[in-house]
Amino acid sequence: MRPFQVENQVFGELRQAYLFADADDEQLTRLCVGMQILELPQGTALFHHGQPANRFFFVRAGQVKLFRVSPDGHEKIIEIIRAGQTFAEAVMFMGEQARYPVNCEAIEDTRLLAFDQKKFLQVLEQSHEISFGMLAAMSRRLHMLVNQIDSLTLQNATYRLVMYLLEEAPREARPGADLELTTPKSALASRLAIQPETFSRLLAKLRDQGLIEVHGPHIILRNLQGLRELVYVPAAEPPRLG
Numbered sequence: 001m002r003p004f005q006v007e008n009q010v011f012g013e014l015r016q017a018y019l020f021a022d023a024d025d026e027q028l029t030r031l032c033v034g035m036q037i038l039e040l041p042q043g044t045a046l047f048h049h050g051q052p053a054n055r056f057f058f059v060r061a062g063q064v065k066l067f068r069v070s071p072d073g074h075e076k077i078i079e080i081i082r083a084g085q086t087f088a089e090a091v092m093f094m095g096e097q098a099r100y101p102v103n104c105e106a107i108e109d110t111r112l113l114a115f116d117q118k119k120f121l122q123v124l125e126q127s128h129e130i131s132f133g134m135l136a137a138m139s140r141r142l143h144m145l146v147n148q149i150d151s152l153t154l155q156n157a158t159y160r161l162v163m164y165l166l167e168e169a170p171r172e173a174r175p176g177a178d179l180e181l182t183t184p185k186s187a188l189a190s191r192l193a194i195q196p197e198t199f200s201r202l203l204a205k206l207r208d209q210g211l212i213e214v215h216g217p218h219i220i221l222r223n224l225q226g227l228r229e230l231v232y233v234p235a236a237e238p239p240r241l242g
Contacts, residue, residue, distance in 0.1 A: 010113075016084030017058055018137050027130050034119040038112040040064070046104040046112075053091035053098040054117045059083050062110025065187055066102045077190040078102055080183055089138070092117055092124075107187060160192045161202050162230050165212070169221055179219040 011028050014020040020028060040046055040062070047053070049068060063082045067075050081087045091098045098117075124131045155163075169179055181188060189199035203219075206212045211227050213220035221227065 013060060013084065014058060014113075017086045018141050019086050019089055019134060021137065022133050023130065027127070027133075030123045030127070031115075031120065031130070033123065034116045036114045036116075038114050040106040040110040040112060042106050042108045042110075044106050046106070047088075047100045049100060049103050051100050053088065053094065053100045055114045056086060056088040056091055056117070056120075057115070058086045058113040060111040060113060063107045063183060064104050064110055064112075065107050065191075066104055067190075068102055075190065077187055080107070080187060080191050082182075092120055107183065157192070157194045157198055158202055158205075159231050160194065161199070162206070162227050164188075164192060165219060165221065166224075166227060166231070169224075173221060173224065175222060175224050177221045177224070179221060181217045181219060185217075 010032070011025055014028060014032075015023070020031070023031065037060075038046075038057075046057070046064065059081055061083050063080060064087070065077050066079045066081065066087060067077045069075055079087070087104070088100060091100070124134065165179060169177055183191075185199060186196050189196045192199070194202070203212070203214050206227075207214055209226070211221075211223045211230075213222055
């Protein structure tokens with residue numbers, strides 16, 4: 001890890017993350033004080049569950065997985081973090097005794113920016129404008145995570161997979177759009193709380209229904225409307241009275 005000299009292009013990268021999306025150049029300059037760059041080779045651990053937490057991170061390139069390991073040794077992926085996203089930012093507000101609640105490991109060669117908790121908090125203490133902006137951003141993020149929990153706990157595996165495909169597709173996607181799964185299928189299955197063999201069967205089922213084509217890591221979304229109909233079911237009409 002080494003100190004990082006902030007360049008103009010970094011501001012654009014940081015604004016991809018919800019935490020920095022509304023910050024102007026002057027605010028970002030202040031928030032980046034003490035920021036460092038970290039190169040994380042594939043398979044390398046960044047931190048472990050229970051380790052003292054004094055930094056949070058932004059992914060410039062690559063991807064990492066946040067996971068827990070059950071008592072019987074099974075790994076459960078909580079989240080997959082990609083380029084343009086932050087993670088472990090909640091440690092900023094957990095005090096000096098904060099500890100990471102999950103493990104973190106690079107899925108592929110990854111470049112990170114590391115923010116020191118104490119220095120970052122000093123900037124927030126000096127600017128109410130930045131602080132309230134961060135609070136609003138984190139509140140929106142919390143709302144999104146609650147929706148994700150609903151999906152993982154209340155919906156079936158087909159729903160979770162199809163929703164993932166639709167969310168990963170560009171907004172302007174049309175039938176025939178090519179979606180590349182950059183995350184290993186085993187990791188993606190764990191993230192969606194689906195057994196790997198079930199994940200493969202579901203892809204095959206969607207393919208047999210003419211909704212998608214599967215070519216290695218590439219998923220061709222053949223029938224977007226059909227996929228949407230699997231997850232957006234119209235509400236039943238109310239019963240007629242009289």
